[in-house]
Amino acid sequence: MIEHDPVDIVTIGGGMTASIIAALVLPSTDLRMVSIEQGAEQWTYPDFQHNHDTLKFQNRFAMMQDLEKVSWTWRPHEGVPALPMRQYGSFHPGSGLGGAMVHWTALTWRFNPTDFAYRTHHEERYGADRIPDEMTVQDWPLSYDELEPYYDALEWDMGVSGQAGNINGVRIDGGNPFEGPRQRGYPNPPLASMAFGELFRGAAERLDLHPFPTPAGILSRGWTDPFGNTRAACLYCGFCTRYGCEVGAKTSPITTWLPPALATERYEVRTRSHVLRIETDADGRATGVRYVNADGEEHFQPAEVVMSTAYTLENIRNLLLARSNAHPDGIGNDRGMVGRNYTYQLNQEPVQGLWEGRNFNFYMGNGCTVPQVHDFNSDNFDHSEVDFIGGGRLYPSAGQREPIGTVATLLEGFTDRQWGAEWKAAIAQHWDSVGGIGFEAESPAYEGNFCDLDPHYKDAYGQPLLRITFDWRENERNMYRFLTERGTEILRAMNPDRMTVTEELGGYRYDEYQSTHATGGVIMGTDPGNSVTNSYGQVWDTPNVFVTGAALFPQNAGYNPTGTVGALAYRTAEAIRDRYFDAPGELLT
Amino acid sequence: MSEPTSSEGGLSRRAFLATGAAAGGLVLVGVAAPWATGSHEEHDGQGEPPPRFFTDAERVTVAAIVERLVPGSAGDPGAREAGVVDYIDRKLGAGGFAEPTFIDGPFVEVVEEGSTATPSGPLVVARSELYRYGYQSEGTPQRTYREGLEALDRFAQSQFDGPFHQLGEDDRDALLTVLDDIQQTSEGGDDQGTGASNEATGPEGGGEREGAARDAFGELSPGQFFSTLHADTMEGMFSDPSYGGNQDMVGWTLIGFPGPQRSYSPGEMLGGTRKRPQPHDHLPPMNPDRPDDAAREALEQARRGVKDG
Numbered sequence: 001m002i003e004h005d006p007v008d009i010v011t012i013g014g015g016m017t018a019s020i021i022a023a024l025v026l027p028s029t030d031l032r033m034v035s036i037e038q039g040a041e042q043w044t045y046p047d048f049q050h051n052h053d054t055l056k057f058q059n060r061f062a063m064m065q066d067l068e069k070v071s072w073t074w075r076p077h078e079g080v081p082a083l084p085m086r087q088y089g090s091f092h093p094g095s096g097l098g099g100a101m102v103h104w105t106a107l108t109w110r111f112n113p114t115d116f117a118y119r120t121h122h123e124e125r126y127g128a129d130r131i132p133d134e135m136t137v138q139d140w141p142l143s144y145d146e147l148e149p150y151y152d153a154l155e156w157d158m159g160v161s162g163q164a165g166n167i168n169g170v171r172i173d174g175g176n177p178f179e180g181p182r183q184r185g186y187p188n189p190p191l192a193s194m195a196f197g198e199l200f201r202g203a204a205e206r207l208d209l210h211p212f213p214t215p216a217g218i219l220s221r222g223w224t225d226p227f228g229n230t231r232a233a234c235l236y237c238g239f240c241t242r243y244g245c246e247v248g249a250k251t252s253p254i255t256t257w258l259p260p261a262l263a264t265e266r267y268e269v270r271t272r273s274h275v276l277r278i279e280t281d282a283d284g285r286a287t288g289v290r291y292v293n294a295d296g297e298e299h300f301q302p303a304e305v306v307m308s309t310a311y312t313l314e315n316i317r318n319l320l321l322a323r324s325n326a327h328p329d330g331i332g333n334d335r336g337m338v339g340r341n342y343t344y345q346l347n348q349e350p351v352q353g354l355w356e357g358r359n360f361n362f363y364m365g366n367g368c369t370v371p372q373v374h375d376f377n378s379d380n381f382d383h384s385e386v387d388f389i390g391g392g393r394l395y396p397s398a399g400q401r402e403p404i405g406t407v408a409t410l411l412e413g414f415t416d417r418q419w420g421a422e423w424k425a426a427i428a429q430h431w432d433s434v435g436g437i438g439f440e441a442e443s444p445a446y447e448g449n450f451c452d453l454d455p456h457y458k459d460a461y462g463q464p465l466l467r468i469t470f471d472w473r474e475n476e477r478n479m480y481r482f483l484t485e486r487g488t489e490i491l492r493a494m495n496p497d498r499m500t501v502t503e504e505l506g507g508y509r510y511d512e513y514q515s516t517h518a519t520g521g522v523i524m525g526t527d528p529g530n531s532v533t534n535s536y537g538q539v540w541d542t543p544n545v546f547v548t549g550a551a552l553f554p555q556n557a558g559y560n561p562t563g564t565v566g567a568l569a570y571r572t573a574e575a576i577r578d579r580y581f582d583a584p585g586e587l588l589t
Numbered sequence: 590m591s592e593p594t595s596s597e598g599g600l601s602r603r604a605f606l607a608t609g610a611a612a613g614g615l616v617l618v619g620v621a622a623p624w625a626t627g628s629h630e631e632h633d634g635q636g637e638p639p640p641r642f643f644t645d646a647e648r649v650t651v652a653a654i655v656e657r658l659v660p661g662s663a664g665d666p667g668a669r670e671a672g673v674v675d676y677i678d679r680k681l682g683a684g685g686f687a688e689p690t691f692i693d694g695p696f697v698e699v700v701e702e703g704s705t706a707t708p709s710g711p712l713v714v715a716r717s718e719l720y721r722y723g724y725q726s727e728g729t730p731q732r733t734y735r736e737g738l739e740a741l742d743r744f745a746q747s748q749f750d751g752p753f754h755q756l757g758e759d760d761r762d763a764l765l766t767v768l769d770d771i772q773q774t775s776e777g778g779d780d781q782g783t784g785a786s787n788e789a790t791g792p793e794g795g796g797e798r799e800g801a802a803r804d805a806f807g808e809l810s811p812g813q814f815f816s817t818l819h820a821d822t823m824e825g826m827f828s829d830p831s832y833g834g835n836q837d838m839v840g841w842t843l844i845g846f847p848g849p850q851r852s853y854s855p856g857e858m859l860g861g862t863r864k865r866p867q868p869h870d871h872l873p874p875m876n877p878d879r880p881d882d883a884a885r886e887a888l889e890q891a892r893r894g895v896k897d898g
Binding site: 071084193291 | 690692697718846847851852855860861875
């Protein structure tokens with residue numbers, strides 16, 4: 001085993017939150033930091049210059065974690081066995097320098113103020129008995145107002161393109177009227193809108209809804225950020241999600257945080273290296289991480305602070321695998337809290353329309369080049385008369401329609417078969433004239449949805465896989481029905497020639513891609529009796545271990561998580577930079 | 590790190606593409622050497638042709654399937670004309686799985702509805718729930734094809750007294766429809782299939798034929814065989830021509846996709862484009878005025894600190 005010189009901070013993963021910690025902590029301190037990244041080095045140039053290859057990136061998952069080495073098992077409930085994800089399905093965790101943010105879709109949200117005070121708000125507005133007993137939703141340990149400065153800093157460092165709807169409590173026309181107050185607008189104007197998005201906007205306005213442009217972590221114009229990175233604007237090329245951006249218009253660690261972090265020369269990323277476990281001493285304090293490099297050699301990197309900055313599922317597993325005499329069930333799990341409140345995202349596109357003779361140019365643009373409505377997200381509407389709590393954002397089909405993944409399913413509901421002469425004639429005519437309404441909705445936490453270590457399956461390094469126990473419940477089925485009805489109303493107002501609607505939500509499927517927004521499992525809270533970490537992601541029972549990312553969410557809201565993941569990381573970075581090393585190993589307050 | 594893909598050789602590719610459709614058409618009449626029909630590897634004039642998987646007989650059967658999934662003719666190319674058989678042959682010939690796959694056991698034990706047999710291990714899932722877990726087969730794609738094509742011929746023989754490739758279009762469609770229905774049923778779909786399927790399966794009804802299909806396929810899943818073929822056909826029809834299918838970009842032309850482009854304007858997003866379809870290797874290089882070494886330095890600051898661990 002090769003033992004390295006100690007550093008101040010070591011992170012498991014070289015993705016978004018690790019690069020944020022490095023870029024915010026290192027320049028004004030003399031601290032040293034190392035990140036252990038399982039994937040390879042990659043940069044805008046030359047690595048993304050010639051990557052518009054659907055088969056390689058969409059169908060063969062060139063930028064995703066290597067499933068041959070590590071997978072995750074799933075079962076719908078405790079009464080049946082869990083089986084591994086043998087080929088990519090429900091979610092697509094990324095790998096490589098910069099992590100999943102290199103190939104994200106780039107919707108950049110703030111959660112609503114009521115999403116933070118979740119249980120308190122719902123009980124106050126609808127009564128203490130409104131939340132079902134099995135639903136283990138809880139308040140975040142911090143408020144929207146406390147997080148607002150960090151959302152603001154994040155958006156300006158990223159150069160987010162969007163239209164504000166609420167600046168210091170003043171409503172701004174054209175923005176999201178339901179958003180929490182922001183201290184200033186977005187740094188860049190919204191991205192251009194596509195033809196189908198404009199059809200959606202007109203219909204939504206006629207229904208007295210409030211469409212607004214999607215806030216995007218993609219530059220709508222040339223931009224020099226506060227770090228001094230000069231970046232180009234979006235080319236609307238149509239190869240965005242699951243691709244690295246060839247002009248660096250899509251914000252990622254590569255475009256934004258890695259350059260200032262690496263410029264300190266006190267930051268090192270060790271690529272193609274897989275962390276086996278967080279090591280602890282006899283007192284249960286973390287001492288560093290043990291990892292295997294690309295040549296199969298074992299290394300140990302000692303550090304004062306260990307941060308698990310990987311994907312949600314890896315962060316949960318990193319804690320569970322760190323079993324020792326001091327922590328027999330793993331770090332953070334002294335009170336059985338790790339794996340609890342595992343949540344996901346109800347992401348569906350149940351309503352489709354067909355417009356004879358229309359072409360919408362769906363193959364251009366990206367996932368952010370359409371408007372959307374939040375009239376039915378969060379608690380933006382009165383839930384007194386509906387049979388669920390929560391909500392979701394409604395959006396029209398966006399850009400980046402690629403042929404391989406769409407031809408086989410696009411006409412479901414319009415043609416009897418997805419092959420044969422009738423299908424061929426239809427797909428030839430309608431590949432660019434079918435669009436729909438989708439929603440991305442909340443996933444409440446339940447006692448029966450959780451993660452632990454699998455008893456049967458091991459990864460390529462001989463360690464147990466993480467086991468997910470998860471399924472939808474009545475609240476989500478009711479929410480699905482309601483949001484589908486609202487989406488149907490909007491689509492009908494867009495005057496399609498034909499429509500097809502999937503009216504009911506089936507059981508959760510591990511085999512079909514829905515969303516990479518796996519959340520919870522290492523949740524933050526107000527005390528060790530309701531959570532694994534405090535509001536900084538600092539583990540209650542092992543305070544020199546921090547966790548970042550969406551694993552910290554007590555439950556998931558109806559938004560993409562990256563904006564909130566980033567804001568939380570900004571807040572944690574500030575606390576580590578300004579306060580942690582005054583009293584290392586003590587809980588931050 | 591990876592180098593940008595060269596855009597050289599584009600002309601020779603285009604010249605080759607023009608011959609692709611005709612070459613694909615030879616498949617059905619049978620040609621001795623497996624790769625004599627697909628000359629596309631010769632475009633760069635270097636290296637061995639990619640390894641192939643299918644026997645001559647298997648190629649004939651696969652062609653007889655894919656030309657029903659996406660029917661075509663010389664003036665209106667379908668899967669056979671697009672080179673889909675070559676695409677699948679190359680994909681399988683590369684060995685193993687084309688996409689990352691977790692292949693370690695143990696493997697699931699599937700129980701049929703109403704079965705009273707005692708399971709031998711802890712990982713038992715009802716047939717009706719299996720689809721929710723995704724791919725769980727112990728077999729390889731190569732085995733799915735090798736054994737599935739044999740099973741398809743057994744199924745064809747049982748229904749129409751001939752191997753699949755000798756059947757007429759309607760009979761082949763009827764058999765594929767049965768497999769498609771089995772696949773849809775396995776995903777919680779309607780047992781009766783769609784109206785079209787009842788019609789296509791004729792007076793005997795879907796149930797009897799589905800039983801015959803299950804008998805012919807035995808341990809293999811007829812639904813999985815169909816979905817594998819269907820997915821591979823769509824990949825071969827609509828992926829970049831460099832993978833062997835979508836010859837002359839006939840798949841992209843069919844649906845009006847202009848292939849990979851560098852950019853679109855906000856005006857094009859609203860009003861459409863006149864950009865003509867092009868394959869991936871016709872994409873112009875970025876920053877063509879800069880020699881490679883200088884370009885990286887100009888575009889990126891030095892990135893000291895990132896290296897393999």
